[in-house]
Every structure is written in C-alpha cells, then in structure tokens.
Amino acid sequence: MSENNILDTLIIGSGPSGFTAAIYAARAEMNPLLISGMELGGQLTTTTEVENFPGYPEGITGPEMMVQLQKQAERFGTKVIIDTVVEVDFGNQLGDTHTVKTSSGNEYKAKTLIISTGASAKYLGKEFEEKYRGGGVSACATCDGFFYRGRNVVVVGGGDTAAEEATYLAKICKTVYMVVRKDYLKASKIMKERVESTSNIVLMYNHEVIDLKGENNLVAQAVVKNNVTNEESILEVDGYFVAIGHSPNTKIFEGKLDLDETGYVNVQPFSTQTNIPGVFAAGDVADKKYRQAITAAGSGCMAALDAERYLSQITH
Numbered sequence: 001m002s003e004n005n006i007l008d009t010l011i012i013g014s015g016p017s018g019f020t021a022a023i024y025a026a027r028a029e030m031n032p033l034l035i036s037g038m039e040l041g042g043q044l045t046t047t048t049e050v051e052n053f054p055g056y057p058e059g060i061t062g063p064e065m066m067v068q069l070q071k072q073a074e075r076f077g078t079k080v081i082i083d084t085v086v087e088v089d090f091g092n093q094l095g096d097t098h099t100v101k102t103s104s105g106n107e108y109k110a111k112t113l114i115i116s117t118g119a120s121a122k123y124l125g126k127e128f129e130e131k132y133r134g135g136g137v138s139a140c141a142t143c144d145g146f147f148y149r150g151r152n153v154v155v156v157g158g159g160d161t162a163a164e165e166a167t168y169l170a171k172i173c174k175t176v177y178m179v180v181r182k183d184y185l186k187a188s189k190i191m192k193e194r195v196e197s198t199s200n201i202v203l204m205y206n207h208e209v210i211d212l213k214g215e216n217n218l219v220a221q222a223v224v225k226n227n228v229t230n231e232e233s234i235l236e237v238d239g240y241f242v243a244i245g246h247s248p249n250t251k252i253f254e255g256k257l258d259l260d261e262t263g264y265v266n267v268q269p270f271s272t273q274t275n276i277p278g279v280f281a282a283g284d285v286a287d288k289k290y291r292q293a294i295t296a297a298g299s300g301c302m303a304a305l306d307a308e309r310y311l312s313q314i315t316h
Helices: 016-027 042-046 062-075 127-131 141-148 160-170 189-196 293-315
Strands: 007-012 033-035 079-081 085-089 098-102 107-115 119-121 152-156 175-179 201-204 207-215 218-226 232-236 239-242 246-248 279-281
Touching (some): 007 016, 007 098, 007 293, 016 033, 016 042, 016 107, 016 293, 033 107, 042 062, 042 119, 107 293, 141 152, 141 160, 141 239, 152 160, 152 232, 160 189, 160 201, 160 239, 175 218, 189 201, 218 239, 279 293
Parallel strands (some): 007 033, 007 107, 033 079, 152 175, 152 239, 175 201
Antiparallel strands (some): 085 098, 098 107, 207 218
16 A cells, blocks of 8 residues: 555544544544444444433434434545454554554555444343343433333343442432342442442342333333242333443454453543554543443544644654
C-alpha cells in the first residue's frame, strides 16, 4: 500500500462511540473510514426505546438512533464499510502505521486507530431469552428499568452487578425478585447490606429461572426452580433482567494491547490513549463502570480529538 493510501483515521465499531468519533474526525477533515462489524449500531440495536439520550424528548428506538448517527457521520464524509476486523498489527513507535485485516480479505493501513468494539452483555444462553428479547428481557436496568415503573421484575445474578441492578430497579418497581443460583450473594459486603435492607427486594437463594411465559412476545411470568428441592413456582413479572456481567469485545487485541484482568482496554487517565501510540479506545470496550450510550458517545468525541492531536504531533 502506498503512502497515499494510508488512512489518517480508521474506526473499528459502529455504536455511539464509533459514530461520534467518526462525526468529529470527519469534521476535522481526517477522512475517517469506519468498519462497522456485523452488528451495525452495536448493543443499542437490541434496545427498543431509548429515552435517556439528550435531544430526544419523545424517545427513539435504538436502531433509529444508529441510522441517524450513521447518516450524520456520512454527511461529513465518513466512509462506512460493513465488514468485520479479524486481525490487527500495531506499530509500536510514534508515527508508525497500523494494519487491519477484515473477514472479507481486505487490508487497511492507518496512522491512527480508534477502537470502539464495545462490550456484550452476558446472557444465560436460554431460548426464552432470545424469544422475549425486546419484550421484557434486558441486561441494562438503567436503560430499560423505566418501562417497568410500578411493576414486578426479576433480576438474575448474585454479584455486584446484580445487586446494583436490583437496588436501582427497587426504586421504581413494585417488587424485585432477585434470583440467585447459590445460597449466598457474591456481591461485596456493602452491596449485600443494601440489597438485604431494601424492603421490596425478594431474595430467592438456590433458585434459577427456567422459563419465561407471556403473549405476543411480552413477558408476563417467570418460571423458577428451587435447585435443592426441584420445586417449581411462578412469578408474575413483566421484566427479566440478566445481571451476570459483560464481556468486552477485545479478543483480537489480546497480546497486542494492554488489557485489564477482565479484558477491557486500559487507557491513560483523562484520555482515550492506549499503550500503543496512535491507538485510542472509546466506549464500552474501555468502560466497565458506566456503560451508557451517552458516555460512549462522549468518549468517542474524546478519541477523535485525541487522534487529531496525535496526527498534528506526527506531521509537524
């Protein structure tokens, strides 16, 4: 590839962080190329209604928002390619180019890379989760909890994530059934105490959700089983929240990029800069705390600004 074909900026991923990075990079005349991955729009495409993103007083569906973000990025000159990155080769020195290979056999070289591959919520992998996805099944209480105000919901999990989701939902829901497979909570002491002191959280130890029931793909009941006595019971719930953690989409970066013990990309404080010069990370791939569309978009903006400054540094 000739010097003329080396991109200023290549963005991997097409969620709020990737598209926001593209908008800022394109407006800065960095001529970004965005490789979408197979799930154009990322996690937000699985969310039916988004009501907490500023600027949408009536709300908007996740897929609609992603279409609008893509159009906005393309309006300023971003080139969007629907493909999947399968291999990366980072340069290690200031000013080195970085190489990206895709599943379609294409190869791209760029002076800066913005990694926005996101994180995937962990599910139990049950058929009923797929059946009712978007109709009561969720992995984000702060995203979807509002829709269950005054209703009964079930939270699956026993760690800090589950405890946080349950206490958040308890503020707006009638009853929160916390279904814990073991006979104890793995959550930290303070989170355990918070759960136990919340009157409308019902702890169900030694239980598992084995099925969901409802009409028109809307959850109306959860079938739970006591894994000690094998007794089954029915919970009248409208929402089912899985809270067993997230997995960052960083497999292709293992051994090539500095990741933390759970696989999230480590970035420098108050920056999106990774340990590789010219490589930046934005959104949920580097954020295991907030995991919101608005914070992802904000970090996408930061990554584009960081990349712009880096380009100025290596060209002057």
